[in-house]
Amino acid sequence: MSRAMWVIVLSCLVFSNQSFAGTIDIGADAGKRVAIGATYSDGSHFLLIAKERNGGVRVTIPDQENVTDSIVMTTFQGRVFSFKLSLLGIGAGGLTSIEPFSVPGLASTDDSQFIIAQFNMSEYLSNGINFNIGDTFSVNNGQVSGTPFLDIYDASALSFDPDVTASSLLDSSFISSLPRFTGDIEVLTNASFFIPSPSPLLLILGFIPGMIYITKRKYRAP
Known part of the structure; x- marks a missing residue:
């Protein structure tokens, strides 16, 4: 799995952690x-x-x-x-x-x-x-x-x-x-x-940091 995908996955897990309680x-x-x-x-x-x-x-x-x-x-x-x-x-x-x-x-x-x-x-x-x-x-x-x-x-x-x-x-x-x-x-x-499913809002919030990371790498690429 690419580094960008790992960022998205980990971000989703962090933001949705409370909803899985x-x-x-x-x-x-x-x-x-x-x-x-x-x-x-x-x-x-x-x-x-x-x-x-x-x-x-x-x-x-x-x-x-x-x-x-x-x-x-x-x-x-x-x-x-x-x-x-x-x-x-x-x-x-x-x-x-x-x-x-x-x-x-x-x-x-x-x-x-x-x-x-x-x-x-x-x-x-x-x-x-x-x-x-x-x-x-x-x-x-x-x-x-x-x-x-x-x-x-x-x-x-x-x-x-x-x-x-x-x-x-x-x-x-x-x-x-x-x-x-x-x-x-x-x-x-x-x-x-x-254990309730994570809310769509939390998943979206978790997805955003990963997309920001991908965008930054794109613009930094030579």
């Missing part, structure tokens, strides 16, 4: 706030509180290749729920190594209860179980029959406000200290983790 798409009720957080391999945390827009939120977690755990807390169809993704056993690459994927948004069938579903992502992705919106399951002491990758905790004693509660959910030991849930749960929605 993994994105989370999760439903939320009108006017509600959604918490999205992550823990990194160096022990640091990321936490963002986003307001619902057009029926949900779409955000990007930075440095996804170094994520070891991720949490989401939202309100959907009048019910508050949260899930935590544990990437133990995933290996190098963090979230980026397993995207695209989706996880079910599980909520108690009792509107007054707030649950946290914790997924072991290595087991979840290899298990092959499909969750469909509207499916219901019985939970006994935090366990759903046939889903060894899933633990359900009862967080009803916590505030339903993500501004107050979300930071605590980044602490694995805090979640494991909560009572294990017993009752019925329902799949309300699905949260999607994906």
